[in-house]
Amino acid sequence: MDGRTALVTGGGQNGRLPGVGYATAVVLAGHGARVAVLDRDPAAAQVTVERIEKAGGVAHAVVADVTDDAQCGRAVAEVVRRFGALDALMNNVAVGDRAGLFDVGPDRWDELLSVNLKSAWQVTRHAVPVLPAGAAIVNVSSVGVSARGPGMVYNVAKAGLENLTVGAAATLGGQGVRVNTVQVGAIWGAFAERNMSEEMREPRRRGIGLGTEGTSWDIAHAALFLLSDRARWISGHTLTVEGGPPRRFPPGPPITEVAR
Template sequence: MTYADPLNDPFTGSGARWMDGRAALVTGAGQQGALPGVGYAVARVLAGHGARVAVLDRDPEAAARTVKLIDRDGGEAMAVLADVTDDRQVADAVSAVRERLGGLDAVVNNVAAGDPDGVFDVTPDRFAALMTVNLTSAWQVMRHTVPLLPRGGAIVNISSVTVAARGPGMVYSVAKAGLENLTDGAAATLGPRGIRVNCVRVGMIWGSFAAANLPEEHREPRREATGLRTEGTAWDVAQAALFLLSDRARWISGHTLTVDGGPSGATPVAAPSTPLP
């Protein structure tokens, strides 16, 4: 498939809308730069399928850009400003969403930050901060949004293929492994209430995060490291999240779906550090 415009979902208008009448919250959904981030792409795809989307981000300008593009295409969105590492801000953000949208049917936990230092090389403060942004924040968002979710509601957590990487341990990978375990536990806990919880494990896509933190010459080796020898984008992740949030996945819960272009046996090029919120 050719992506004529990297900031537009290539499947928009291709068929039935899977999220009509539903409300969704996507964290880290503000748009930065010329390429899509995962949260941005998920928000755009859900809106394109009829969802009213709460675009949560700590950067008001980034959130506003996403909302503007959703509005431009005839969707409905609201910007919600919050630092998801702060439980009080999460609670206030969820209250604002409930007041505006009346409730929630779907939640996507996308916020993350990394550090290339080994698990025993980081300071205790850095370790705690990385665990908070990559794991605790998702638990906080789920804790506050679960009371709003009806039977048939769904949660998707965004993980990374680095959880399965062999080599020097990184706190990011440890936290993402915890997130996948949290997904399993939440699915078992919320299953009797009819709420599904799944995870998307993201491969070495090329999007706003990679472009901002890696030199261009890393792009081709990352593409070659996939089994399909094609470059993944945030839209590929967003389509997987859409499926897991929709009724098409009504009997899927506690599952981690890997979106990485398939195994090749090659070692992928990892992304370097990004600043914490």
């Protein structure tokens, strides 16, 4: 990422555990990117900036509410003024709860769709005119989108985000801009800590294929790959980072011989 400028939305840090945006900003900076850390909380954005600068990286805090289209436009313009370019964008802002599809009212429905879907479209819309050939965008979704079970508005929004990824990849391919999704599995980070109890962690961990929880750093390294030239011929895809297919059956006895 040397010589590139990256914008990470929701990149601030204000909790005990690192969030995906914070981890991604730190990882991108560690690989040479100049990182614009966008957050609506100035103090949270500054925490990330200070972490990057302390390690010798280059970062700048951008304060904006990505649900406001005008602020999205101003944020992108600020990044270009500060660093002279924008080469990588990670749409990471999200909010959610465990309320069912019909347990929320119209206001909450609109809020969840605005934060989890419309915000990514707005930031991307303003970024498109300044993104050069070779630029890349990563949207952040969730494995819950494809899981069977009770529906949540959050999942509806993230399903829309994955569809946006495919449409944007087809639309921007001629411009030389790649667009992909990182689908987040059962990680233990700031978002999970706000929406789950500690008691839920162990049964969830046992259901993961590898038997271990992921972290925000696992997602950050997946985003690094997709935003870099290592993924130069990958666009319109979803990279699922989930620790392997879910365990559905208890393990059997070890295989000692092969029948022929």
